Amino acid sequence: MIDQLPPLREVIATHDLRARKSLGQNFLLDLNLTAKIARAAGDLTACDVLEIGPGPGGLTRGLLASGARRVVVIEKDARCIPALHQIADAYPGRLNVIEGDALEVDPLAHLTPPIRIAANLPYNVGTALLTDWLDVPEWPPFWQSLTLMFQREVAERIVATPGSKAYGRLSILSQWRCTASIVMDLPPQAFTPPPKVRSAVVHLQAMPDARFPADARVLREVVAHAFQQRRKMLRSSLKRYPGIEDHLQAAGIDPTARAETVCLEQFCALARSLA
Ligand code: SAM
Numbered sequence: 001m002i003d004q005l006p007p008l009r010e011v012i013a014t015h016d017l018r019a020r021k022s023l024g025q026n027f028l029l030d031l032n033l034t035a036k037i038a039r040a041a042g043d044l045t046a047c048d049v050l051e052i053g054p055g056p057g058g059l060t061r062g063l064l065a066s067g068a069r070r071v072v073v074i075e076k077d078a079r080c081i082p083a084l085h086q087i088a089d090a091y092p093g094r095l096n097v098i099e100g101d102a103l104e105v106d107p108l109a110h111l112t113p114p115i116r117i118a119a120n121l122p123y124n125v126g127t128a129l130l131t132d133w134l135d136v137p138e139w140p141p142f143w144q145s146l147t148l149m150f151q152r153e154v155a156e157r158i159v160a161t162p163g164s165k166a167y168g169r170l171s172i173l174s175q176w177r178c179t180a181s182i183v184m185d186l187p188p189q190a191f192t193p194p195p196k197v198r199s200a201v202v203h204l205q206a207m208p209d210a211r212f213p214a215d216a217r218v219l220r221e222v223v224a225h226a227f228q229q230r231r232k233m234l235r236s237s238l239k240r241y242p243g244i245e246d247h248l249q250a251a252g253i254d255p256t257a258r259a260e261t262v263c264l265e266q267f268c269a270l271a272r273s274l275a
Contacts, residue, residue, distance in 0.1 A: 002031045002065040005090050011056045015083045019193055023077055024122020026191035027055050033190060034062030037201055040183045041118045041147040044068035048111045050143070052102040052119040052129065055080055057087045059120055064091045072096045072110045102129060108142060115142055120149035127154060127170075134173050135220065139210065146204040147183075155182050155200035162263045168227045172264055173220065176211060178204040212268035219271040226259035226267075233258060247273040 008029040011017070019025035028034050037059060038044065045067040054060045054073040057080075063071050064087070071094060073084060081099050088095040096110055102125065117133065119126065126148055133146060150158070153166070158174045159182055160166035174180045184201040188194035222238065229237040235255035238244045248255045251269035253262055262270075 002035050003061055003090065005061065005087060007031075008056055008058050011083050011086075015056070015079060017056050017077075017079055017083065020077070024125065025055060025077070026193060026195045028058045028120060028190065029192050030190065031058060031061060031065075033186075034058040035065055036062075037120075037147065037149075037184065038062035038066040038068075038118065040201055040203055041066075041116055042145055042203075042205075044116060047114045047116045047144070048072060050074075050107055050111060050115060050117045052117070053121045053125070054084055055120075056083050059118060060084065060087055060095065063118060064094060068094070070094050070096065070112075072098065072107055074098045074100055074102045074105050074107060076101050111142075113142065114144050116145045116147070117143050118147045123151050123154065126150055130158075130170075131173070134177070135216065139177055139216075140206050140208055144206055146178075147201060148204075149186070149199055149201050151195075152185070152198040152200045155202045158202050158204070162261055164260075167260050168230065169223050172223050172267055174204060175264055176214070176219065176268070177209075178206055180204045210268075212265050214268040214271035215275045218275045219268060222271055222274060223259075223267055226262070230259050234262070241274055 019027060044063060046069060048070045049063050049068045051060055051063060051071055051073045054075050060071055060073055078099060081097060084097045088097055098105060156166040157168060157170045159180050160171040181203055182200045183203045186199040226234060226237055233256045234248055235245050245255045247270060250273045251266055253266050253270060
């Protein structure tokens with residue numbers, strides 16, 4: 001027992017929170033598991049935690065029980081809001097519930113640094129938010145760390161290294177300014193209802209500076225073009241850039257190489273040359 005609140009199955013029955021596919025709802029009902037995910041987010045005691053998509057509140061309760069100073073949640077499904085208010089009553093002054101779409105709401109006005117982010121989100125929303133959080137205009141970003149549930153296949157793309165099938169745009173953008181690791185593996189049965197695929201929790205820690213200097217916009221663009229046709233030689237997939245062969249050579253990259261063999265340091269050197 002991590003708290004005195006009713007078990008999640010009871011919460012779901014009381015508030016009639018039958019999972020909706022349209023909202024990507026696969027709930028975590030084991031509070032020991034959600035407490036474990038909360039611990040993977042790091043020391044929360046001096047932090048505000050932003051949680052996206054709390055649903056019936058399993059992870060929210062894990063975060064609060066792990067000592068988070070304050071938790072701010074954004075949930076799109078109005079049916080979940082009364083259940084979340086019940087949690088707020090059990091943790092006075094520590095839970096702020098916002099009803100809305102995380103892709104539209106700006107939570108920054110509700111948060112005080114240091115800020116950590118944790119979420120178990122539908123796959124498409126999770127990847128869109130991750131890309132936004134990695135692509136903030138200022139670095140270090142407003143958050144210290146991201147602890148996010150993904151399909152195992154997406155988690156592998158985030159931590160992949162050159163030469164592997166999973167290596168691509170997401171690997172480079174994640175690892176350029178963060179340390180990224182898979183901290184937990186979850187089988188479909190951990191969720192209600194079970195999804196079709198395995199899931200994994202990824203923890204990304206923002207580094208104070210990028211590993212290698214580069215202009216964020218140029219790096220993002222060149223990496224996107226390079227991996228759009230990942231089987232092509234770079235001199236051909238990047239031919240939109242005038243003088244690309246010279247730029248590749250200046251960056252120490254063989255113009256006949258393919259994107260999947262080029263490391264982060266070389267992509268940063270290429271972005272600098274192109275800038
Ligand atoms: N965090 C809960 C858990 O672990 O049991 C629920 C996880 S469920 C996979 C995803 C949650 O995100 C659902 O509660 C869903 O309603 C919510 N959600 C989906 N799209 C959202 C969006 N755009 N903004 C905010 N919440 C969203």
